[in-house]
Amino acid sequence: MTSLPQTRHLATAVPGPRSQALMSRKQAAVSAGVATTMPVFARRAEGGIVEDIDGNRFIDLGSGIAVTSVGSSAPLVVDAVVDQVRSFTHTCFMVTPYESYVAVAEQLARLTPGDHEKRSALFNSGSEAVENAVKIARAFTGKDAIVAFDHAYHGRTNLTMALTAKNMPYKHGFGPFAGEVYRAPMSYPFRDVADVDGAAAARRAIAMVEAQVGADNLAAVIIEPIQGEGGFIVPAPGFLADVAAWCRANGVLFVADEVQSGFGRTGTWFAIEHEDVVPDLIVSAKGIAGGLPLSAVTGRAEIMDAVHAGGLGGTYGGNPLACAAALAVIETIEGEGYLGRAREIESVFRERLSKLQEADARIGDVRGRGAMIAVELVDPTSGNPDAALARAVAAYAHGEGVITLTCGTWGNVLRFLPPLSISDALLHEGIDVVAAGLEAAR
Structure with a gap:
């Protein structure tokens, strides 16, 4: 009550x-x-x-x-955080690890799309997780270029500002931005002309990528399955699936930024599930921990394990209070x-x-x-x-x-x-x- x-x-x-x-x-x-x-x-x-x-x-x-x-x-979240505060507030997982970090990674492996073997790394914010997803993609592929989309929002760090499309208030006066970031046209059903359905919008985007970037140079395509700050744009049916299929055929990673759309927000655990697409990497944040700062990159084991030991992490990444909250959020979503x-x-x-x-x-x-x-x-x-x-x-x-x-x-x-x-x-x-x-x- x-x-x-x-x-x-x-x-x-x-x-x-x-x-x-x-x-x-x-x-x-x-x-x-x-x-x-x-x-x-x-x-x-x-x-x-x-x-x-x-x-x-x-x-x-x-x-x-x-x-x-x-x-x-939320009661379970409050109780979990209070219990964790009484035990310890911080050790740094990279120094003295703790079970709740591992348990969150196990839950992410269970909840994210696909039945392949997965690994996760935990961070603090959506921007930080997106930036680390780019790092992981580059380490795995050995390629540099990243493609984001019109109307995208991926964060406020230097690299994620480069990925973000909107100038004011996110980018104005803060450049120069990170290089090797390219932009492709998004499927925007309300503003696209009538004959640009999902398949046509995918062809339009892929043609631009092939002409201006080249698959041989491209590490990853990153996209919000439903764009958040850009206007809650839901791409036309087939757009995401066709882009993901092109990525698979060309050795390019498909990264789903589910910072805003993930963790039950759209009626599935992740919005990409509505399109029957299994991403190579998926980024979580916002709703993951009920208000405590936590984010994650989850992906195929061979991709996540391509980074050298010590290459991922951060002092507060996967803080024990936030991990306790995340486990309680998952229990609440499923229980309620x-x-x-x-x-x-x-x-x-x-x-x-x-x-x-x-x-x-x-x-x-x-x-x-x-x-x-x-x-x-x-x-x-x-x-x-x-x-x-x-x-x-x-x-x-x-x-x-x-x-x-x-x-x-x-x-x-x-x-x-x-x-x-x-x-x-x-x-x-x-x-x-x-x-x-x-x-x-x-």
Whole structure:
């Protein structure tokens, strides 16, 4: 039983006086480069609700960007972390290893696609894991080039900024970036012309790669099975499978970046499963550990073992608190049937958002899978992206007690990432607020 009421409640205007005061302190002490989406400061969070320091309770349709998928303060996660804190907080796995790191790697071998022998290495963030996946691919293949895709987001380190497509706010002013990174066109069904289906989009991408990079130089293709920051773009059926088949035929590794789409978010453990593709390497983070910093690269044993001893690691990689949390997250997802719950959440969003789309030409597209759903907002006359509308609707929702996020290359996409533990009542109430925000912005 949760101790935080699972109801939306506005005790003050948003932001309230305590949040305003703390924001002043933040501006005086924290780099201006660290922005915040919400104008409030959290005090506690449980299930599908976040409470701020003024006593306002917000419906959480963001999950800390797909992190608290089992709900904030999930009981098994809390208990596992508390127990681990009492035992030890750190030894560095590379110095004095511990069982929970091994247990997480065993679970990843069980849960990730494919029945081949696998190995894992654990890190702290999605960016760090992506960077290490590139290192592993280069070590195994002996080749340097990496191909990423239009609209991609892979992180904020120097190498992952090179992989990321969007300039602002992720890349602007931070170059020069790592070399031997190339970009291919993505399958984007809403914006592709009618005759560019999955197969045609794959041919388009492969032709560019063959002409501008060459398979003999290419270590890996890295792709998000559902693009996150780029706008929750779900590629057309067959696109991922055809790209993966070309990779297999040409000695190129296929790397699935499941940082945002993994760990039950889309109704399967990993979004790539919807396409019946088995990647050579798969990257996990965000939802893996219920809010504690943990990420992983999991892949074919011969690939993962190609790196020399000591070539992978990091002082905090696979921290014991995070590993304990990850094992509890897996137990919670399986015990609570959260894969099925993600599909139920998709049904709620699709029914509600599709009805809104029928009555509102500004909603150009409704897309996504599971509890990873988005609407792309457009000018109804031209079809051009309408970022101002997305900002206005999000701001309205924030003021009315609903956490919503925007994304997309043009900033015109509203994305919904509720915790899998959220109730249908909170989902419907949150969507009601978003609908009111759309109406208010007419």
